[in-house]
Amino acid sequence: MSPKKKTLRLAVPAVLAATAVVGLTVPAFADLPGAGSGWQPVTYSGGQIQSSTTEGEARDELSNVLHAWHAADNDNLWISLNNGPALQLPATAGSPDHAQSSAAPTVIWTKDGGRGNFRIFHTGKDGHIYQHRIQLTTSYQLPAALPNATEITNNARTNTSQPVAAAALPNNSYMLAWNSQSSDDIWTMYYDAATGKFNPAAAVPNARSKDAPTLAAQVDDGNDPAPWNQVVLAFEGTDFNMYMSRQQYGTSTWTNPKKVGPYTTHSPSVALTDNGYGVITFRDYDGTVGNYQINRHGDVMGSSKDASYGWTNSAPLATSSGPLVYNVITGGGGGYSGVVWKQAADFRGLPTPAAPQW
Numbered sequence: 001m002s003p004k005k006k007t008l009r010l011a012v013p014a015v016l017a018a019t020a021v022v023g024l025t026v027p028a029f030a031d032l033p034g035a036g037s038g039w040q041p042v043t044y045s046g047g048q049i050q051s052s053t054t055e056g057e058a059r060d061e062l063s064n065v066l067h068a069w070h071a072a073d074n075d076n077l078w079i080s081l082n083n084g085p086a087l088q089l090p091a092t093a094g095s096p097d098h099a100q101s102s103a104a105p106t107v108i109w110t111k112d113g114g115r116g117n118f119r120i121f122h123t124g125k126d127g128h129i130y131q132h133r134i135q136l137t138t139s140y141q142l143p144a145a146l147p148n149a150t151e152i153t154n155n156a157r158t159n160t161s162q163p164v165a166a167a168a169l170p171n172n173s174y175m176l177a178w179n180s181q182s183s184d185d186i187w188t189m190y191y192d193a194a195t196g197k198f199n200p201a202a203a204v205p206n207a208r209s210k211d212a213p214t215l216a217a218q219v220d221d222g223n224d225p226a227p228w229n230q231v232v233l234a235f236e237g238t239d240f241n242m243y244m245s246r247q248q249y250g251t252s253t254w255t256n257p258k259k260v261g262p263y264t265t266h267s268p269s270v271a272l273t274d275n276g277y278g279v280i281t282f283r284d285y286d287g288t289v290g291n292y293q294i295n296r297h298g299d300v301m302g303s304s305k306d307a308s309y310g311w312t313n314s315a316p317l318a319t320s321s322g323p324l325v326y327n328v329i330t331g332g333g334g335g336y337s338g339v340v341w342k343q344a345a346d347f348r349g350l351p352t353p354a355a356p357q358w
Helices: 003-010
Strands: 056-059 065-070 077-081 106-110 117-123 129-134 165-168 174-179 185-192 202-208 214-218 230-236 242-248 258-261 269-272 277-283 289-295 300-305 317-321 324-330 339-346
Touching: 056 317, 065 106, 065 117, 077 117, 106 165, 117 165, 117 174, 174 214, 185 230, 202 230, 202 242, 214 317, 230 269, 230 277, 242 277, 258 277, 258 289, 258 300, 277 317, 277 324, 277 339, 289 324, 289 339
Parallel strands: 056 106, 165 214, 214 269, 269 317
Antiparallel strands: 056 065, 065 077, 106 117, 117 129, 165 174, 174 185, 185 202, 214 230, 230 242, 242 258, 269 277, 277 289, 289 300, 317 324, 324 339
8 A cells, every 4th residue: 555545544534434335326235145154274385375465366277276475574475386385486587686576466377278377467676567477387387497577568667565457368368457656547558469569558547546456357268158258447446435447358448437336445356257247355444355246247236244354454355266256365353364265255056147238
């Protein structure tokens, strides 16, 4: 969280949480379908992951999962495959130091034939955005030598305390999003794997925030029962409400940001399922974790407030696997510490939502 935002928040009256919902109708808080009842530790071979931020994670098509996290007591970055040994990420080529960041890393998996690639994005101590591209070995293990970080082109930069958002797209392409280093604008940039180049970065119209945005994508692969065919951007507005904007895959036009829910204190996180549903996870003003259920139109279908955990002082993570959505947080109370997870929703068996109208 940037210092300018912290100052603003101290001036926000407590009544804002109650009044911010004016003009917005959302279902009353209740468990989402299939929500879990308790939190479980996120582990590696050395025990529970300890971090000063929320971790990043992604799964490949064989359900191999890569966790990446910011250390609890310094700015080093670590990864673990399938809850195995922790390995430290190296810095750029020629540098003797390990990769460092003041923000949480972000992980996606892109399918490019063969084994695909895990891609880890992090904000450098200089505010520039960096990537580690990791392909598993033929036996689906981490390589003996992890690749150095490479700097993202087009002078992509954000505040050093804020992570970059990323969403995987077909054919090894992906999209990045970040909060401007010099204004409240949110920028996105598309990587076209066919050309091996990034398109020019562009600000999302009317999307303004003092915190990092989040991205998710679900695109028709011929197997999904209700393909989204879109990229979804979620963010905390400068009025502290949550918003989302959608882009039909293959276009460059974003819908006007739409209010999803009231007051939040950190960046939200969005995850989309393969059957037309999704979840936007947020940290509420009292430190608890909540979820908004959305469909392919971006409509809010339900909401939940977690009652099985005390609080967290970091931005949460929403991540999906098929029709399931999970919440991941770094503990700050409720008898837990370190990084923990729980099932937020199971959307199997729900009616297939109608295709979005653009």
